[in-house]
Amino acid sequence: MEIIQVVNCTKDYHSDGQIVHALRGVHLSLHKGEFAAIAGPSGSGKTTLLNCIGGLDYSTQGNVYIEGTDISKLSPKELSRLRLFKIGFIFQAYNLIPVLTALENVEYILLLQGMGDSNRKRKAAEVLELVGLKDEMHRLPHELSGGQQQRVAIARAIVSSPAIVLADEPTANVDQKTGSALLDLMEHLNKEKQITFLFSTHDPMVMKRAHRLINIIDGMIVKDTLVKRKNK
Amino acid sequence: MKKDFEIISMLAWRNVWRNKRRTILTLCTIVVGCAMIILLNAFAKGGHDQMIEDATGLVMGHIHIHEKGYWENKTIDYAFEADESIEKALSSNTHIRAYCKRIMCDALIAKGGTTKGVMIQGVEPVREKQVCGLYKCIIKGRYLSDSDSTHAVIGATLAQNLKVDVGNTIAIISQGFDGSIAAEHLTIAGIFKSGNPEYDKFLLQMPLKQADETFSMMGYIHAYVIKASRIDNIDAITSSLSKKLPNNVEVLGWEKLMPELVQFIIMDDVSGYLFDLMLFLVVAFGILNTIQMSVYERTRELGIMKAVGTTPGQIVALVILETFFITVIGVLLGVALGAGISYYFTVHPIDYSQYSEEIAVWGITTTIFPATVTIANTVVTAVLTMIVSLLFCIFPARRASKLHPVEAIRHI
Numbered sequence: 001m002e003i004i005q006v007v008n009c010t011k012d013y014h015s016d017g018q019i020v021h022a023l024r025g026v027h028l029s030l031h032k033g034e035f036a037a038i039a040g041p042s043g044s045g046k047t048t049l050l051n052c053i054g055g056l057d058y059s060t061q062g063n064v065y066i067e068g069t070d071i072s073k074l075s076p077k078e079l080s081r082l083r084l085f086k087i088g089f090i091f092q093a094y095n096l097i098p099v100l101t102a103l104e105n106v107e108y109i110l111l112l113q114g115m116g117d118s119n120r121k122r123k124a125a126e127v128l129e130l131v132g133l134k135d136e137m138h139r140l141p142h143e144l145s146g147g148q149q150q151r152v153a154i155a156r157a158i159v160s161s162p163a164i165v166l167a168d169e170p171t172a173n174v175d176q177k178t179g180s181a182l183l184d185l186m187e188h189l190n191k192e193k194q195i196t197f198l199f200s201t202h203d204p205m206v207m208k209r210a211h212r213l214i215n216i217i218d219g220m221i222v223k224d225t226l227v228k229r230k231n232k
Numbered sequence: 233m234k235k236d237f238e239i240i241s242m243l244a245w246r247n248v249w250r251n252k253r254r255t256i257l258t259l260c261t262i263v264v265g266c267a268m269i270i271l272l273n274a275f276a277k278g279g280h281d282q283m284i285e286d287a288t289g290l291v292m293g294h295i296h297i298h299e300k301g302y303w304e305n306k307t308i309d310y311a312f313e314a315d316e317s318i319e320k321a322l323s324s325n326t327h328i329r330a331y332c333k334r335i336m337c338d339a340l341i342a343k344g345g346t347t348k349g350v351m352i353q354g355v356e357p358v359r360e361k362q363v364c365g366l367y368k369c370i371i372k373g374r375y376l377s378d379s380d381s382t383h384a385v386i387g388a389t390l391a392q393n394l395k396v397d398v399g400n401t402i403a404i405i406s407q408g409f410d411g412s413i414a415a416e417h418l419t420i421a422g423i424f425k426s427g428n429p430e431y432d433k434f435l436l437q438m439p440l441k442q443a444d445e446t447f448s449m450m451g452y453i454h455a456y457v458i459k460a461s462r463i464d465n466i467d468a469i470t471s472s473l474s475k476k477l478p479n480n481v482e483v484l485g486w487e488k489l490m491p492e493l494v495q496f497i498i499m500d501d502v503s504g505y506l507f508d509l510m511l512f513l514v515v516a517f518g519i520l521n522t523i524q525m526s527v528y529e530r531t532r533e534l535g536i537m538k539a540v541g542t543t544p545g546q547i548v549a550l551v552i553l554e555t556f557f558i559t560v561i562g563v564l565l566g567v568a569l570g571a572g573i574s575y576y577f578t579v580h581p582i583d584y585s586q587y588s589e590e591i592a593v594w595g596i597t598t599t600i601f602p603a604t605v606t607i608a609n610t611v612v613t614a615v616l617t618m619i620v621s622l623l624f625c626i627f628p629a630r631r632a633s634k635l636h637p638v639e640a641i642r643h644i
């Protein structure tokens with residue numbers, strides 16, 4: 001079964017009396033364990049598509065299914081729970097709650113889920129170790145580098161073992177080397193933990209790393225290619 | 233449910249200290265506002281207490297016991313027997329500092345060819361001095377003593393009008409309790425100047441024993457006059473006495489005896505409350521402004537919190553808790569400061585007595601301005617500040633909770 005299924009999705013924005021067609025009939029399905037990139041120029045609708053898939057926004061028409069559930073029929077409150085339990089989010093930058101340490105930022109998700117004290121601390125620490133921040137756990141976000149902050153965001157996104165992690169241009173605010181290292185990390189998590197990733201980018205270097213490349217232009221998917229996995 | 237309240241309150245507490253300068257400024261507004269409200273109310277209460285003391289202290293007393301109907305008619309007929317049971321009720325009440333009996337009636341006073349109307353009070357000199365302070369206003373001669381009989385003290389204006397002086401004799405004529413004509417010659421023992429034109433012009437005091445005889449009272453009196461240990465105890469005394477005393481008498485507190493003063497105090501309170509209200513609003517808007525700013529600045533952060541699964545209710549709780557923390561700290565400090573300063577002025581009233589002669593020119597006889605800080609004042613101020621700020625913060629809290637995560641995250 002597909003983890004994500006987008007069926008004939010459109011999204012219109014109304015601004016200043018004008019209608020912007022951000023998505024025009026998108027079809028897309030993703031299987032468990034995929035490592036896919038949505039690629040396209042700025043303004044092509046990448047963020048809009050991720051928001052519709054992640055239940056942050058309603059599509060104007062069409063349906064989005066997450067593990068078989070049609071999320072366009074869910075109430076805002078149900079969407080909020082869906083995001084908490086099923087979806088991990090990574091945004092471009094400033095992902096973290098500034099007054100919480102790296103560990104607490106990761107714990108925050110588990111707390112919202114209602115997990116008990118000892119399990120929670122252990123699990124959050126484990127995940128931070130996995131992303132290579134064992135020694136930086138107790139630092140506040142502003143005491144971490146941009147790359148480290150994104151690693152915390154990745155840790156937070158995967159800590160509750162969501163069905164899928166959505167990342168909107170996760171490497172856009174860091175330099176090439178750091179971006180490449182972040183991709184290494186995500187690829188590793190994808191391979192080792194079978195976590196499904198869908199991220200957007202307009203950076204050719206990042207596109208090259210994806211196992212599946214979905215090209216979007218003007219709100220339409222124009223090309224969808226499976227890249228043969230290179231064995232390093 | 234409990235877990236998330238924990239993390240939300242921890243977040244709120246840290247958010248409060250995120251912008252220390254702004255939080256401290258807000259705290260200052262709350263502290264100064266609360267302290268000012270408490271201090272102003274304490275001075276208002278102190279001033280009113282002083283006014284009540286001034287108005288009741290010389291002649292009126294705090295509480296009267298009358299035969300029913302006396303206060304409306306003020307004629308000699310409404311007298312009652314000063315029996316054991318009343319004395320017992322009075323002496324056993326711990327809130328009562330002192331009490332005394334009085335005979336009261338209107339009379340004509342004559343000297344030479346001049347006749348004037350006067351208000352005669354028959355008093356028990358020694359006990360009267362424990363209840364009322366008229367004896368302190370004697371400017372010539374002396375006050376009455378228990379060994380006096382056909383003696384009297386009169387007001388300075390009256391003495392002037394009659395052209396009499398200490399040692400002179402005057403005649404009084406009135407109707408006795410039994411309907412007979414009552415007449416007596418009294419020797420002037422002293423002249424008082426109270427500052428109250430009413431008393432200075434119309435009041436004559438003579439010993440109760442003699443008055444009983446002159447007006448054929450046969451042991452009946454017109455009033456018990458009571459001094460309470462504290463003004464705040466007056467209500468307790470009147471209600472407890474009303475229950476104990478026989479049916480033919482009534483107990484009247486100063487509020488019934490001097491309704492004009494009550495009116496004045498209410499008017500003064502209203503203007504005081506309006507001022508309080510303004511201060512409350514200044515404080516509340518200060519808090520509202522801070523919370524609104526801090527919510528606006530965190531638009532993106534709140535959007536991300538919502539995106540990862542924080543519910544609108546949790547966001548509302550977060551903003552309300554932030555307001556709560558700031559207000560609680562501010563109110564505690566403000567109440568401590570306000571009550572502290574007020575208490576200082578309760579113990580050390582502002583004293584203008586060294587300028588009393590200069591002030592007297594303006595017709596002001598009060599030279600001491602005490603504050604009276606009460607628990608009610610501080611508690612009400614604290615609770616109202618809390619309520620008003622929490623009510624106000626509902627607006628930014630609701631706005632924060634309704635943020636659309638997508639738009640909030642686009643907001644930098």
Ligand SMILES: Nc1ncnc2c1ncn2[C@@H]1O[C@H](COP(=O)(O)OP(=O)(O)O)[C@@H](O)[C@H]1O
Pocket residue numbers: 013014015020021022040041042043044045046047048049
């Ligand atoms: N809230 C909005 N109001 C109006 N237009 C919007 C809004 N969000 C996005 N758009 C428009 O929709 C189109 C797609 O935007 P977006 O999904 O952000 O593109 P991308 O992420 O690929 O850069 C753009 O033309 C953008 O201007």
Ligand SMILES: [Mg+2]
Pocket residue numbers: 046047048168
């Ligand atoms: Mg975008």
